[in-house]
Amino acid sequence: MNTSARKKAHDNLSDQQHKNIAFFSTRSYEHALFSELLETLNGASDKTINATFFEHPLNASTAASCSGFSDVVVFVNDDINRKTIEALKLCGVKHIALRCAGFNNVDVDAAAKAGITVSRVPAYSPETVAEHTIALILTLNRKTHKAYNRVREGNFNLGGLMGFTLHGKTVGVIGTGKIGQAVIRILLGFGCHVLCFDPHPNNDVTTMGAHYVTLNELLEKSVIVTLHCPLNEQSHHIINAKSIDKMPQGVMLINTSRGGLVDDNAIIKGLKSKKIGYLGLDVYERESELFFNDHSQDIIQDDIFQRLTTFPNVLITGHQGFFTLEALEEIAKITVNNIMTGENAL
Template identity: 45%
Template sequence: MKTFVYSAHAYDRPFLEQAARKRHELVFTEEKLTLATAHYASGFDAIAVFTADDCSAPVLDKLYTQGIRYIALRSAGYDHIDLHHAATLGIRVSHVPEYSPYSIAEHAVAMLMMMNRNLLEAQRLMKLQDFRLDTLTGFDIHGKTVGIIGTGKIGIAFARIMKGFGATVLACDPVQHAEAVALGVQYVSLEELLRGSDIVSLHCPLNETTRYLLSAKQFEWMKDDSILINTSRGAIVHTKDLIQALEDKKLGGACLDVYEREKGLFFEDHRHAVIQDEDFLKLRSMKNVLLTGHQAFLTREALTGIAETTIQNLDYWQLGYKSPYELHADETFRGSSARASAKDSGSITVLSI
C-alpha cells in the first residue's frame, strides 16, 4: 500500500522500514500533517500520522479529495482526529492500542526519582565543585501513598513498580481491574485519592470527561508537598491552575512529559526561535518542575511495537480486510476496553468527582 508518513523522525523511521519489509511503499517527511501539508499525500492510498498531526475535519476533507481512504495512527490516543468526520467521508482509521506499557511507566518513575532526589541540582552542583548537600534532601517512597488515575496496562505497570518500592497504592478508575486488585491496589474516589496521596500519577486518556480533570478544585484537595506526574496528555491538567498551585506551594512539584499546548512545540527544533508561550516558559523556569518533551514512549521496544502494529493495519487494508484495530465514529476508551482493555492509556471516561 502506498503510504505517506507524516511526522517521521530519525528515531522512528528505521523501525517502520524494518516492520514494512518492503511490503508497502513508505514515503517519509518530518513535517506535521496540517491543512498546508495535506497535499503531500496526493496520489497515495494511506497516510500514517502521530500525535502532533492535525486530523481535523478541514484536513480530512482535503485528504479525501486527494484519494486518501486510510489513516493509520501511530499512537494509542486518538484525540487528534475527528473520527465522526472520517466516518462520514468513508475514511478508515486505525490506531496502536498497545505497545510497551513499561516504557511510559518507567519514564514516570525516572522523572519521580529525579525530582524527589534532586538529581538535576546535584549534577549542577557537582560540575561547580560545590559538594554541599544542603539543598538535596528527598524522601523515601517506601511507606508513602501513591495515587494512580487510570489503571490500564501503563497504570498497572506503574503500580507494580510502586508496590516494589513498598508504597501503598490507591487508584481511581470506573473499571476495577482484577490485575490491579491482585497487586493490592485499593480503588477509591478521585477526591479520596488526591487527599490521601503523596504522589499522584496520571495514566488516563484525554477525552471529554478527562479534559482538565485536575484543576484548581482538585489541587486544593492534594497534599501540600505532593508530587504530580503526567505522562498521559497535557490537557488532562489545567496548566494555569497547576502553575498557581505550584507558586502557592500547594504542590511539592510536577513531573511533566506532556504539555497542554505542545503541538507545534515538541518534536521540533526551536533552538533559533523565541518561544512565546508564557505558561510553558513559566513551567520551564520553576525549580520544582521537571519537563521532558513527550518522550516517555521512546524505547526500542515501544518503537518496535508501534511500527509493527502500524504496518499490520496496512497489511489488513491491503488485503481487503478490516483491521482489528480500526476506530469508529462512536469510539470511546470505555467502548474499546473490551477489545484492548484500554491497553495503553487506561479506561477512564466518567469519574464521580
C-alpha cells in the same frame, strides 16, 4: 523485529494490493525503523509498499499533498480535524494509521462519515512509559538532576537536595489501563500504598494489592498523584483548581499521559502557593508547537510554558516517555500490521 513477526506481516501483505503510504511528522529514528521493516516485507513478496516520509505535520493545510496515497501514518501532534479529513477524502486516502495509542487529535466521527478507517497502536511496551514515570518521580524527589550539575562544578554541598523515602508513602494512580498497571506494579515494589481511580475498575489491579477509591479520596490522601488516563471530554482538565485544592500541601504531580489532562493556569497557581511541591511533565497541552523540534535558537512564544520552566521544582521532558528501542520497534510492527489487516480500527 523477530522472525515470527516478520512472517506474520509478510503473510498479511501477500493478500494486499500495491500500497502507497505517506508518513508525517517523521524523525530520522522512525524513518530508519519503518524503512528497514518495509524493505524486509517488500523483499519477501511480489507485492510492494511504497513509503514517502515527510518531516512536516499533517493538517488541513498539508493534506492536499496526499493525492495518490492510500494510507497516511500520523503521530500525536498531527491535526486530523474535519477539514483535514475532507481534504484526505478528496485525495483518495482510505486509512489513517496512528503510530501511537491516543487518538484525541483525530475527528473519528468525521473520518467514519468520509469512509476513512482509523487505526491506532493501543498498547506498546507499557513498561516503557511506566519506567519514565518512575524516573520523573525519583529525579524530582532525590533531585539527581541538580546533584549531577553540582558535582560537575565541584560542589558537594547537600543543602537543598533532601528528598523523602518512597517506601510507605501513599501514591494515587488515575487511570489503570496497561500503563497504569505497570506503574502500580513498580510502586508496589517500592513498598508504596497505591490508591487508584478509574471509571472501569480492573480486578487485576486489586489482586496486585492496590485499592480503588473515589477521585476525591485519592486526591486527598495521595502525596504523589500520577496520570495515566486517555484525554476525552470527561478527563479534560481533570486536574484543575478544585482538584488541586483537595490535595495535600506539597503534593507531587506527574503527567506522562496527555497534556490536556491538566489546567496549566491552575498548575502555576498551585506551584506559586506551594500546594504543588513537585511537578513532572512529559506532555504539554500545546506541545504540538514545541515538542520534537529544536527550538534552542528560538525565542519561545508560549508564555505559560516559559513560566513553568522557571520553577526550580518542575521537571519537563519533551514527550519521550515512549522513546525506547523496544517500544519503537513494537509501534512500527503494529502500525504496519494495522495497515495490512485493518486491525485495531476505531
